[in-house]
Amino acid sequence: MQALSEKTSKPYNLNFFCHTPPAVDFAREATWREALSPYYAEFGIDPASIASGPGRQPFSAEMADLLDEFRPAVVSFHFGLPSAELLARVKACGAKVLSSATTVAEALWLEANGADAIIAQGLEAGGHRGMFLTDELSSQLGTFALLPQMVQAVRLPVIAAGGIADAAGVRAAMALGAAGVQVGTAYLCSDEASTSAIHRAALQSPAAQHTALTNLFSGRPARGIVNRLMRELGPISPHTPAFPLATAAIAPLRTQAESQGSGDFSPLWAGQNVTGCKAISAAELTRELALGFAG
Ligand SMILES: Cc1cc2nc3c(=O)[nH]c(=O)nc-3n(C[C@H](O)[C@H](O)[C@H](O)COP(=O)(O)O)c2cc1C
Structure with missing residues (x-):
């Protein structure tokens, strides 16, 4: 400010x-981490190392x-x-x-x-x-x-x-x-936006024509470009921790994937009309x- x-x-x-x-629901956290376990294994992430962050x-x-x-x-x-x-x-x-x-x-x-x-x-x-x-x-x-x-x-x-x-x-x-x-x-995609390079590229690609509401990234429905996580788990899951606690379990997957140039685990927020996105x-x-x- x-x-x-x-x-x-x-x-x-x-x-x-x-x-x-919300209060942390440990049973729900465990179910959710189980659903994500193949991805943790793929990236060599120890699920026990992920703290249940308070989020936003x-x-x-x-x-x-x-x-x-x-x-x-x-x-x-x-x-x-x-x-x-x-x-x-x-x-x-x-x-x-x-x-x-x-x-x-x-x-x-x-x-x-x-x-x-x-x-x-x-x-x-x-x-x-x-x-x-x-x-x-x-x-x-x-x-x-x-x-x-x-x-x-x-x-x-x-x-x-x-x-x-x-x-x-x-x-x-x-x-x-x-x-x-x-x-x-x-x-x-404006000059001042803090949008990542991966997110900008997705917004300017044909992939941006397919968005969906998903709760996988935060626990509440939000619209983003459909990516690998949303495709494989389905965009809405009944097992995500309550908002905003779901952010913590995805964070290390996002970090690892992004370090390899991939937006497979990133929330690629976008509305249904990306035609106004311009690098100006x-x-x-x-x-x-x-x-x-x-x-
Ligand atoms: C990346 C992104 C982040 C947003 N973050 C917020 C937010 O923090 N608070 C809020 O009230 N709305 C937020 N919104 C929603 C916008 O305020 C607004 O409702 C929406 O972008 C309008 O539709 P459009 O995306 O089709 O232009 C966000 C939208 C986007 C695309």
Whole structure:
């Protein structure tokens, strides 16, 4: 945040996950490691050497302390909202609060619980699904089915996300009632993105035309390019440790495979529309997308 605020005086958006961290389920960990054991053997990895890491941390009081200091204009959340007490602290620092909704029911919940705007995350979107009231994947709708229904159901502004990759996509979302758009995948090959070389190559290859929702890498469904692990185990497994604990068991496989130039065990996050991925600056890409607001 220090680095960010030194580089710009313009308003910026900070994003946090706000899941409830699960307790480690040792029986489930063991079942999952058993499923991965042929891969550990292939790479000469001793499964006993892999710690059950805590994984990604949810928004916390310590993080709220930093918001007090840096006062971002916008704070967005994935997986619902933090506790009422923490949310009040975010609002007290003056930030507008956004969160992703993947169903109309989630949008209504966010409106009732203090969000200032709602991100309609369609099924096409890359990365983790923000779903938080359901884990039923069949409840998830494509952007252009979800967006108009959400716009009709809530009073808050709705931001369209999922599959938008160019100005024409922006225009189409605005025509369906969006107040703005959120684009993720198209930025993954931009100069500023920290996307790895392996991930960039996959995004720019024909393999990127086949993505799927998978829980193998983190324990929650997220959309990525289908790779060897997803093909061989099936993209969704009932045996993965709960989010975010599943990250630990895959990490050494990912490290070994990547050191050999392979993305077979990497989460190659991508949405269903990678046509906007270009090796240009994020500013240039944003200007291209913004032409869609011009009408
Ligand atoms: C690589 C990647 C990482 C993402 N990480 C986050 C995240 O940390 N928090 C979040 O709220 N959304 C995250 N998203 C989801 C985006 O905010 C957005 O919903 C999505 O990218 C829009 O669809 P698109 O990928 O088709 O553009 C991520 C998306 C991608 C592709």
